[in-house]
Amino acid sequence: xxxxxxxxxxxxxxxHPVEVVEIIxxxxxDKVVLPLQQRIGGEAIPCVSVGDKVLTxxxxxxxxxxxxxPIHASISGTVVIIDDQTIPHKSGLRSKCITIESDGKDQxxxxxxxxxxxxxxxxxxxxxxxxASGIVGLGxxxxxxxxxxxxxxxxxxxxxxxxxxxPGIMCDDALMQHHPRDVIRGVEILLHICGAxxxxxxxxxxxxxxxxxxxxxxxxxxxxxxxxxxKYTSGAEKLLIKVLLGIEVPSGKFAIDIxxxxxxxxxxxxIFDAVVENKPLVSRIVTVTGSGVKSPNNYEVRLxxxxxxxxxxxxxxxxxxxxxxxxxxxxxxxxxxxxxxxxITNCIFVxxxxxxxxxxxxxxxxxxxxxxxxxxxxxxxxxxxKNENTDKAMDYNLADCIECRCCDYVCPSHIPLAEYFSxxxxxxxxxxxxxxxxxxxxERFEFREYRLERTKQERAKMMAAKKEELKKKMANDKAQxxxxxxxxxxxxKTKKVSDDVQ
Amino acid sequence: xxxxxxxxxxxxxxxxLVLGYAAIKFKVEGNSLVxxxxxxxxxxxxxxxxxxxxxxxxxxxxxxxxxxxxxxxxGQEGVDELAEFLDVETLPLNAENGETQPDxxxxxxxxxxxxxxxxxxxxxxxxxxxxxxxxxxVIADECTGCDLCIPVCPVDCIHVLEIAPTFSTxxxxxxxxxxx
Numbered sequence: 001x002x003x004x005x006x007x008x009x010x011x012x013x014x015x016h017p018v019e020v021v022e023i024i025x026x027x028x029x030d031k032v033v034l035p036l037q038q039r040i041g042g043e044a045i046p047c048v049s050v051g052d053k054v055l056t057x058x059x060x061x062x063x064x065x066x067x068x069x070p071i072h073a074s075i076s077g078t079v080v081i082i083d084d085q086t087i088p089h090k091s092g093l094r095s096k097c098i099t100i101e102s103d104g105k106d107q108x109x110x111x112x113x114x115x116x117x118x119x120x121x122x123x124x125x126x127x128x129x130x131x132a133s134g135i136v137g138l139g140x141x142x143x144x145x146x147x148x149x150x151x152x153x154x155x156x157x158x159x160x161x162x163x164x165x166x167p168g169i170m171c172d173d174a175l176m177q178h179h180p181r182d183v184i185r186g187v188e189i190l191l192h193i194c195g196a197x198x199x200x201x202x203x204x205x206x207x208x209x210x211x212x213x214x215x216x217x218x219x220x221x222x223x224x225x226x227x228x229x230x231k232y233t234s235g236a237e238k239l240l241i242k243v244l245l246g247i248e249v250p251s252g253k254f255a256i257d258i259x260x261x262x263x264x265x266x267x268x269x270x271i272f273d274a275v276v277e278n279k280p281l282v283s284r285i286v287t288v289t290g291s292g293v294k295s296p297n298n299y300e301v302r303l304x305x306x307x308x309x310x311x312x313x314x315x316x317x318x319x320x321x322x323x324x325x326x327x328x329x330x331x332x333x334x335x336x337x338x339x340x341x342x343x344i345t346n347c348i349f350v351x352x353x354x355x356x357x358x359x360x361x362x363x364x365x366x367x368x369x370x371x372x373x374x375x376x377x378x379x380x381x382x383x384x385x386k387n388e389n390t391d392k393a394m395d396y397n398l399a400d401c402i403e404c405r406c407c408d409y410v411c412p413s414h415i416p417l418a419e420y421f422s423x424x425x426x427x428x429x430x431x432x433x434x435x436x437x438x439x440x441x442x443e444r445f446e447f448r449e450y451r452l453e454r455t456k457q458e459r460a461k462m463m464a465a466k467k468e469e470l471k472k473k474m475a476n477d478k479a480q481x482x483x484x485x486x487x488x489x490x491x492x493k494t495k496k497v498s499d500d501v502q
Numbered sequence: 503x504x505x506x507x508x509x510x511x512x513x514x515x516x517x518x519l520v521l522g523y524a525a526i527k528f529k530v531e532g533n534s535l536v537x538x539x540x541x542x543x544x545x546x547x548x549x550x551x552x553x554x555x556x557x558x559x560x561x562x563x564x565x566x567x568x569x570x571x572x573x574x575x576x577g578q579e580g581v582d583e584l585a586e587f588l589d590v591e592t593l594p595l596n597a598e599n600g601e602t603q604p605d606x607x608x609x610x611x612x613x614x615x616x617x618x619x620x621x622x623x624x625x626x627x628x629x630x631x632x633x634x635x636x637x638x639x640v641i642a643d644e645c646t647g648c649d650l651c652i653p654v655c656p657v658d659c660i661h662v663l664e665i666a667p668t669f670s671t672x673x674x675x676x677x678x679x680x681x682x
Binding site: 089423427446 | 540544545546547555556557626627628629643644646667668669671672673674676679680
């Protein structure tokens with residue numbers, strides 16, 4: 001066991017522990033709703049229209065954006081509608097979604113990847129398969145996997161994140177217990193792609209079963225499996241690297257800047273499927289838990305199925321519930337269970353409605369400072385965020401806040417600190433963008449004024465020059481006319497003389 | 503006694519010269535008042551303040567010629583900010599100058615456009631692309647939403663497009679956080 005760690009963080013027992021971690025295959029949903037908005041970038045553009053028949057795994061929307069992946073049909077059937085629907089996001093905004101009604105056959109599109117002999121496949125092809133299969137980080141962040149792997153120069157260590165990001169979630173645990181072979185093969189593929197010397201799979205010390213099953217299938221000397229203490233926020237990429245390797249990723253840099261690539265275990269398994277079979281990502285494992293369900297468990301479900309589809313399988317009680325996508329800490333509250341399951345939906349919390357304790361004034365107790373895993377000063381940041389003084393908050397490194405809500409958890413005044421931080425970050429981004437636009441407008445206005453002035457002056461100069469030329473010409477003309485007149489007079493005179501002579 | 507007087511006088515003179523030289527050589531060009539006022543104005547360049555643009559209005563404010571409440575795009579917040587910066591009483595926004603509109607840009611209905619180029623001449627930030635008798639279009643990123651092009655269009659083919667919040671520009675509401 002490693003004894004390196006980071007400051008702060010909190011130990012929270014799993015709120016709804018289960019005896020046996022299983023994966024239950026959810027039945028095919030009758031219809032799926034697939035949002036075209038992804039975590040990064042704009043909306044994808046549909047390449048099917050209403051009424052089209054689609055096969056499972058068929059691309060139904062794509063974009064040219066490098067940070068985006070295509071969207072695949074997760075069942076076979078008919079496209080029934082393409083419209084705006086609410087998707088699970090804290091803003092409650094609507095995104096364009098494609099709705100497919102199942103034909104119940106689940107007919108797959110043909111797909112062939114590198115096959116089992118994947119180690120003889122070249123890296124670029126593998127990365128192409130990963131992008132084409134729509135793989136994004138399945139731990140919850142949704143960062144596209146191919147973007148992490150492309151153009152890697154010096155990567156010495158590959159870190160595979162097998163820690164659950166939050167207490168209560170067990171989808172990664174279930175995956176490691178039930179699909180250890182795919183995970184290990186996935187790690188080998190990733191090692192081959194990024195050229196790292198070694199890979200470390202991090203598993204928390206309360207997941208003995210997962211560790212055992214991984215050990216059973218791991219025969220590669222380059223892959224080591226490490227147990228780390230179970231503490232909340234050790235699942236965050238930068239903190240996990242610190243725990244495993246003792247290296248700190250500097251502020252504003254990424255893991256790859258220090259030669260480390262980090263991928264989640266579920267993503268690793270999806271990469272295995274993508275490379276070996278070129279099989280698109282059409283399903284994921286979702287944990288359903290909370291005080292509102294009697295039998296919390298993991299379900300392998302098609303993307304785009306509604307939350308309801310699997311919540312109903314976990315024996316919910318008859319109370320009114322509050323539903324949350326993601327964990328108890330960093331999750332997003334959603335209005336109804338009629339939301340579609342997305343690639344980043346790792347967990348659904350269904351809780352009995354409880355009254356929230358009232359928020360009180362900050363008493364500057366400083367407990368938040370002690371638990372902050374990235375060594376920020378939440379109480380200081382709180383004052384700046386509350387007063388919308390985002391510049392000052394940024395000076396205090398607000399950008400490094402991972403919004404883990406450890407500070408909220410310990411706050412005796414129940415202040416939603418992380419929400420203030422998320423607000424301040426968004427506000428700062430907006431003001432920076434507005435400032436940028438304003439500066440452009442000012443510059444363009446000033447240049448236009450300058451241009452108009454310049455044109456005016458140039459015209460005046462040109463007119464003056466023309467006038468001068470005309471004057472000269474006229475003077476010239478006068479002289480010429482004089483000469484002609486003189487010549488005419490001379491001619492006349494000569495004529496007269498000759499007439500007289502005759 | 504004389505020695506010390508001499509030493510200190512020399513020292514004072516020497517240091518004085520150094521400081522004097524430094525004051526000239528390393529003079530920091532601070533933002534002039536006009537620049538600072540201009541930085542607060544929204545740069546819509548709409549001319550609703552009765553001046554031809556934001557900078558001329560900033561100059562007028564700086565010289566005390568114009569009151570601070572003539573900028574509708576800046577809204578009441580803008581007036582308050584100006585009042586705070588200039589350390590004067592804030593004023594309600596002057597309704598005669600117009601109303602504050604939500605953030606928007608304009609777009610050209612390209613089917614209707616006749617290529618008269620009047621909008622190109624009216625645009626204070628050169629956000630139009632086009633030429634005589636060809637279709638004209640707006641570079642949305644550079645449009646400030648000043649609406650100066652709308653009245654000059656002879657075929658009314660310029661329309662307003664409100665900027666709706668998207669997933670990447672969404673800002674949570676602080677009042678909701680505070681009262682949650």
